[in-house]
Amino acid sequence: MVDTIFAVSSGTAPAAIAIVRISGLMALAAAKRLCGEIPPPRRAALRALRGADGLLLDRAIVLVFPGPATATGEDLVELHIHGGRATIRAVESALAEFPGLRQAEPGEFTRRALFHGRIDLTGAEGLGELLIAETETQRRAAVSISEGGLRRRIERWNDQLVQAAAQVEAALDFSDEDDVPEDVAAHLSAAIARMCDELAVVSSAPAIERLRDGVRVVIAGPPNSGKSSLINRLADRDVAIVSPQAGTTRDRVEAPIMRAGVAYVLTDTAGLHDATDAVERIGIDRAREAIMASDILLWLDDATPPVDNAVWLHARCDELSRRALPVGPTLAISSISGEGIPALWEILAERAGEIGALPNGIAVNARQRALISDAEIALRDGASQNDMVLLAEAIRVARHAFDALTGRADVESVLDALFGQFCIGK
Structure with missing residues (x-):
């Protein structure tokens, strides 16, 4: 069974308020153990939090978000407690005593959001950049990525490649049929060239690292x-x-x-x-x-x-x-x-x-730039050969690059590196 995780998701203590997030199958049960009756979904309510010994830990605002329509795609609870270090430690200690609950690892909340399809890999990377943004330019670029700006482009490119792949297959399988246009190669090459121009614009944008x-x-x-x-x-x-x-x-x-x-x-x-x-x-x-x-x-x-x-x-x-x-x-x-x-x-x-001018607000990191460039190079080369077999292979390579961009491909090492930079409560 996947563990239920918890962590402080707000700023460094001491502070006026600290937000403790709990995510997973045991989140609602843990909240009931702490405060008795939990409030209705998505309605804030004041509750007394008590440990296993019945002693008062704090009086907190409790919010309950049943999955899957949550930030992580799982049942999620937020405890808005007083932000003193001792109070935070007491609540965390009480949660740690529940079977199946443990402290979250860095980036684990966002990783679960990715796993449950709430965001894609580009959104997770954008969120990571947003967390460390220090300037307005950095913030705008990170928000654009985290809100799906790059993902929507990739989905559109991928849809176009699916249609192109279908036309290529038709040309290969039914080239002697009358219903296959004779100029299909020229038509596809022109469409691929237009996509490559778009890819070049995005890959030439300022690197988000810059x-x-x-x-x-x-x-x-x-x-x-x-x-x-x-x-x-x-x-x-x-x-x-x-x-x-x-x-x-x-x-x-x-x-x-x-x-x-x-x-x-x-x-x-x-x-x-x-x-x-x-x-x-x-x-x-x-x-x-x-x-x-x-x-x-x-x-x-x-x-x-x-x-x-x-x-x-x-x-x-x-x-x-x-x-x-x-x-x-x-x-x-x-x-x-x-x-x-x-x-x-x-x-x-x-x-x-x-x-720092961003074409349509898009900036990409080094990993994204490399994959977009790989797709562009493969497609330009495939389209220039005037060979349907080579074009079909180029489309396959490009689609694999797009899958790696969004996290559909196997990118476990990328995930480990990405989420290792996140804070514990994110």
Whole structure:
């Protein structure tokens, strides 16, 4: 028999209220043992909770949700108790004494929801991202996935592939019959190509890991160009050492920050020049690597930036000799006076918005991206061969990838990794 599980599903104690969830076959019986008469389904009622010895544990709001129309697909009970640590321990200890009840493992409530078909694997992954979302962009992307945005697309793609598979089978089995169109291969190839374009759009969307980690903003230029002063100004704290001595920054210095609901990772780099010192050369090599890996490059030099899409800045515009904005740079700034810094933030916000733009609100994680890419590659290859047998195999491969996306295929290792990151009460 599957155990009935319980856990605190609210925030860390102490708190005003703690919510203890109980899910499984014994959930209603456990609630009756604790509070006597349970309230009608989905109606909150005040009840006295008592242990096996009859002593009062707490007075709680009790809610009963008979399965399968519950979050987990099982009978579910919520006990809204006072959020002191001692009260929580007392209620949990009383529940643990009941036969067949045990403390839930991390993510086990959501895992049961997946097992009982209340959500699919993409929804579970979206919920996991929602639990750790720190910015508005992350929250929107996670909500879209957890509410079935990706699942609905996959279902539509899968339905289209089922129809395509039926046409392929007809072409293979009845190719000599008059009712099979002669241009079926061309028709299917065109339909598959349109689906591949949709798959490409989704797989090219910003990775949800990128939204979580932040937009990589790299500050680069020659020594003493004002890079360290700028990162300190943007981070609003002393992140890097500022000194008139050239070569003070010898390695990358990073500062994760949050601004207007967007996560950024600011990176100060070693000054670019022809160095003779071995350690300094390593720092310069790392600076060049950071430039190539950047999402946004802030270039502080009078020379042309090394990449086309860099934000070219005319730094130290507070100095008399540098007041005028020369031809080339986009913006004059001063980390000392703050001139140009608000305008720079506007540029960064606009660039970050472009980087984090979600096609129809969809962002995918690395696992989902790989499977969608697998499906796209298989379908494009199958459609280009002008061979019904190869196209049928490509459709089979793509449908298997879609099944792995939603959890219909065997993905036990994926589930273990996913739910191991959840909190106990989720």
